[in-house]
Amino acid sequence: MSSEMPDKVLKILNTPVLPGQSLTLSLDIARLHTHTKIEVPIIVERAKKDGPCLLLLAGIHGNEVNGVEIVRRIVAGKYNKPQRGMVICVPVLNVFGFLNQTREFPDGRDLNRFFPGSKTGSLASRFAWNFMKHIVPHIDYCIDFHTGGASRFNYTQLRIDRDKPECLDLAQAFGARFIIYAPNRERSFRQAAGNLGKSVLLFEGGKTLHLDRSVTQAGVEGTIRVMHHLGLRDFSKEIEQFHKVPKPVIVKKSSWIRAKYSGMYRSALKTGTKVHKGDIIGTITDPFGKFQSKVKAPFDGYILASNHHPIVNQGHALVHLSEELA
Numbered sequence: 001m002s003s004e005m006p007d008k009v010l011k012i013l014n015t016p017v018l019p020g021q022s023l024t025l026s027l028d029i030a031r032l033h034t035h036t037k038i039e040v041p042i043i044v045e046r047a048k049k050d051g052p053c054l055l056l057l058a059g060i061h062g063n064e065v066n067g068v069e070i071v072r073r074i075v076a077g078k079y080n081k082p083q084r085g086m087v088i089c090v091p092v093l094n095v096f097g098f099l100n101q102t103r104e105f106p107d108g109r110d111l112n113r114f115f116p117g118s119k120t121g122s123l124a125s126r127f128a129w130n131f132m133k134h135i136v137p138h139i140d141y142c143i144d145f146h147t148g149g150a151s152r153f154n155y156t157q158l159r160i161d162r163d164k165p166e167c168l169d170l171a172q173a174f175g176a177r178f179i180i181y182a183p184n185r186e187r188s189f190r191q192a193a194g195n196l197g198k199s200v201l202l203f204e205g206g207k208t209l210h211l212d213r214s215v216t217q218a219g220v221e222g223t224i225r226v227m228h229h230l231g232l233r234d235f236s237k238e239i240e241q242f243h244k245v246p247k248p249v250i251v252k253k254s255s256w257i258r259a260k261y262s263g264m265y266r267s268a269l270k271t272g273t274k275v276h277k278g279d280i281i282g283t284i285t286d287p288f289g290k291f292q293s294k295v296k297a298p299f300d301g302y303i304l305a306s307n308h309h310p311i312v313n314q315g316h317a318l319v320h321l322s323e324e325l326a
């Protein structure tokens with residue numbers, strides 16, 4: 001064996017991945033209480049030529065299906081086959097939650113609050129640790145796909161670290177309408193991967209257990225633009241056919257407008273809309289036709305997310321509004 005050999009042999013999950021190879025590996029870490037083994041498919045496509053490695057990660061939260069659909073469409077369309085470098089697709093990381101149609105892991109924990117995890121910790125923590133050990137060292141970039149939780153519908157947006165210009169560059173290449181400077185959640189995947197020098201775009205679009213065509217289309221087109229931008233593959237022809245994206249709105253500060261009263265909530269405006277101070281964004285009523293209160297925009301901004309739950313209590317988050325633009 002020549003001394004160069006060890007560098008040439010890339011191994012993921014103890015499996016050699018040769019230049020030009022396509023593989024579906026399996027991350028099988030935990031078993032259910034029925035002793036059923038749960039396997040998480042890891043779809044690896046390595047080009048013959050060297051280049052960067054992009055991870056497309058969906059389903060950290062098991063009920064956030066728009067991301068699962070975006071990665072599925074990338075794989076089904078064979079867009080994940082690079083001309084340079086490597087693309088790793090994980091359509092559903094939290095297979096457990098996906099089976100149960102819940103956000104959480106079977107131990108009741110939110111996987112995205114357990115990174116980088118520990119070898120001897122809780123089930124979610126061990127799972128996070130294994131993902132960080134076996135997959136993350138191979139990647140340079142990641143798009144981590146999420147949706148709004150608790151009946152909140154997010155307009156397609158990317159969340160990035162304010163102090164990482166390389167993430168802003170990538171977000172602009174993606175072509176999302178909104179780019180939001182959002183601090184990292186403690187112990188999230190984005191924070192743990194960011195600490196290792198990986199550039200992570202956090203995609204948010206739509207709401208849980210709901211497939212939205214405009215969100216998934218924006219996700220697929222954006223992902224392909226990012227691959228093109230990173231030089232993984234020439235997608236010039238495909239990109240010509242895509243929706244034209246206006247210059248992104250970069251949001252430095254945003255806040256939630258909350259319900260002053262409990263009642264039934266009807267939203268008056270679509271997400272993505274620009275509102276001016278005093279515009280009516282929704283109405284809260286009682287069920288008996290006696291009480292009605294209009295919810296007004298307290299300042300100018302874009303509607304980044306909107307509550308879709310019909311019944312709200314005082315303090316319920318109704319609309320996520322941009323407050324300060326870059």
Ligand SMILES: [Zn+2]
Pocket residue numbers: 060061064145146147
């Ligand atoms: Zn999520």
